[in-house]
Amino acid sequence: MSATTAADPIGTYVRGHAFKLLIGGELCDAADGATLQTVDPSTGEALTSVPSAGAQDVARAYEAAAAAQPDWEDIGVEGRSEVFSRLAAAIQANEERLAALDAVDGGLPLAAARVDIKISLANIRDWPTLVRWHGGRTIPASPGNLHYTSYRPYGVVGKILAYNHPAMFAITRTLAALIAGNAVILKPAPQVPLSALALGEIARDVFPPGVFNVLTGGAEAGDAIVTHPAIKRIGFTGSVPTGLKIQQRAATAAVKHVSLELGGKNPMIVFPDADLDAAVDGAVSGMNFGVCAGQSCGSNSRNYVHGEIYDDFVSRVAERLEAMRVAPAYADDVDMGPLVTREHYQRVMGFVRSGNEEGARLVTGGDRPNGSTEDGGFFLRPTLFADVSPAMRVGREEIFGPVMAMASWDQTEEVIAAANDTELGLTASVWTQDLTTAHRVASRLQAGYVWVNDTGRHYWGTPFGGAKNSGLGREESTEEYESYMELKAVHVILRGRGG
Numbered sequence: 007m008s009a010t011t012a013a014d015p016i017g018t019y020v021r022g023h024a025f026k027l028l029i030g031g032e033l034c035d036a037a038d039g040a041t042l043q044t045v046d047p048s049t050g051e052a053l054t055s056v057p058s059a060g061a062q063d064v065a066r067a068y069e070a071a072a073a074a075q076p077d078w079e080d081i082g083v084e085g086r087s088e089v090f091s092r093l094a095a096a097i098q099a100n101e102e103r104l105a106a107l108d109a110v111d112g113g114l115p116l117a118a119a120r121v122d123i124k125i126s127l128a129n130i131r132d133w134p135t136l137v138r139w140h141g142g143r144t145i146p147a148s149p150g151n152l153h154y155t156s157y158r159p160y161g162v163v164g165k166i167l168a169y170n171h172p173a174m175f176a177i178t179r180t181l182a183a184l185i186a187g188n189a190v191i192l193k194p195a196p197q198v199p200l201s202a203l204a205l206g207e208i209a210r211d212v213f214p215p216g217v218f219n220v221l222t223g224g225a226e227a228g229d230a231i232v233t234h235p236a237i238k239r240i241g242f243t244g245s246v247p248t249g250l251k252i253q254q255r256a257a258t259a260a261v262k263h264v265s266l267e268l269g270g271k272n273p274m275i276v277f278p279d280a281d282l283d284a285a286v287d288g289a290v291s292g293m294n295f296g297v298c299a300g301q302s303c304g305s306n307s308r309n310y311v312h313g314e315i316y317d318d319f320v321s322r323v324a325e326r327l328e329a330m331r332v333a334p335a336y337a338d339d340v341d342m343g344p345l346v347t348r349e350h351y352q353r354v355m356g357f358v359r360s361g362n363e364e365g366a367r368l369v370t371g372g373d374r375p376n377g378s379t380e381d382g383g384f385f386l387r388p389t390l391f392a393d394v395s396p397a398m399r400v401g402r403e404e405i406f407g408p409v410m411a412m413a414s415w416d417q418t419e420e421v422i423a424a425a426n427d428t429e430l431g432l433t434a435s436v437w438t439q440d441l442t443t444a445h446r447v448a449s450r451l452q453a454g455y456v457w458v459n460d461t462g463r464h465y466w467g468t469p470f471g472g473a474k475n476s477g478l479g480r481e482e483s484t485e486e487y488e489s490y491m492e493l494k495a496v497h498v499i500l501r502g503r504g505g
């Protein structure tokens with residue numbers, strides 16, 4: 007299937023459009039003319055080339071951002087909130103284009119890509135409300151003394167992103183830094199550059215030049231941001247190995263504040279008294295098959311189901327997975343799209359092979375839909391392995407694809423230990439009708455975000471982020487806002503007697 011068929015009108019637009027970096031309010035190519043190619047994962051065909059930024063572009067973006075930031079800080083939250091309102095209107099006017107770009111470039115089913123833009127719009131509107139009256143505090147002091155704290159933005163912030171929600175992350179994961187008064191240099195993932203570059207075109211007409219910069223590129227551009235001595239705050243979303251490298255590299259340039267939103271191998275624990283229909287729904291929806299083909303950091307990829315209900319649970323989940331239609335992201339009747347690249351598809355297939363070789367029971371999936379060939383796009387049917395032991399790779403490692411692992415358990419202590427037996431700790435969920443069990447187990451799970459009788463859903467305003475090797479810092483909340491500012495303590499000695 008070609009990306010320029012009538013079913014895919016955005017393909018024609020993409021091929022005819024010159025995508026550019028946004029630096030200092032100017033749309034431009036990379037200084038050295040380098041480009042990177044992007045591919046439609048639903049077809050495997052090349053889509054277009056876009057600029058691939060390097061160190062020179064990062065240096066230029068820094069200069070522009072540093073020049074623009076003081077005025078951006080000076081207009082205060084009130085002024086920045088007005089700009090956010092204009093941003094929301096401009097994105098809304100381009101909603102369909104952004105969603106279609108994520109479908110064709112990132113493989114997100116169009117309906118899911120549209121939801122991502124809706125979430126982004128809600129976030130743009132919510133940030134000003136959340137932080138409008140946010141302040142420091144006064145500290146009790148003796149009469150005649152006044153101690154208080156205040157917050158100041160860092161200046162220029164570098165944001166480096168993963169690929170799985172291209173437009174949504176480009177928007178939502180830069181908002182806290184911006185509303186706090188920083189200028190931002192955004193580097194989206196090289197697999198999915200198009201919607202971030204389109205966002206750059208939109209933002210150019212909204213932000214003062216230099217406040218918002220978009221540099222597409224790979225590890226080289228990311229490293230140039232991380233090691234730039236004057237960019238003191240780095241916000242990263244991506245894999246654990248890259249996160250570890252970023253911490254090390256940042257420290258070679260300066261003392262920096264680095265936040266890391268990393269991977270997960272997230273346990274879902276189902277007790278025998280759980281509402282089974284709701285738990286089956288949660289197990290399927292929490293995997294985000296329909297949003298990003300299971301390429302989701304917070305998905306419940308490890309499922310521990312009590313022995314009394316295990317067989318029933320496995321067959322009910324399998325039935326749901328088998329009913330999913332796997333198809334090109336922009337098809338009308340698609341439940342799940344492709345994986346993002348051929349390389350990642352092959353990596354996930356490697357996990358499927360290892361599951362089979364290590365003795366997990368393949369209940370459904372593990373192959374391509376309808377006998378299609380890899381040349382036709384990077385598709386894998388939703389896959390369920392049962393009887394997975396902790397020693398198996400599919401039970402331990404983040405796969406970042408549409409592959410679920412399931413195991414049964416009998417003793418509560420044993421399942422808590424199994425759930426915590428990993429270096430990762432992003433999300434977890436507990437399913438039971440017993441309040442005491444719910445709170446006791448939730449408190450003992452080593453994860454940053456725990457659901458009880460729910461999974462997958464982000465409740466904006468509550469802090470999201472990982473424990474252990476899943477990350478550093480929290481997002482989607484006032485904690486994220488504060489993390490984009492330096493805290494200052496001021497001490498005032500009032501010498502006059504006054505009255």
Ligand code: NAD
Pocket residue numbers: 166167168169170193194195196223224225226227228229232243244245246248249251252266267268269270302303304404406432472477
């Ligand atoms: P990745 O680590 O390969 O790449 C992420 C970003 O880092 C990309 O923009 C990439 O170009 C850049 N990068 C790569 N090497 C770099 C270097 N040396 N210096 C600076 N930047 C560099 O991750 P990915 O494959 O794009 O995304 C998948 C991973 O992201 C998964 O592990 C997933 O769990 C995680 N993720 C986490 C969250 C979260 O909120 N916790 C959200 C989405 C994805």
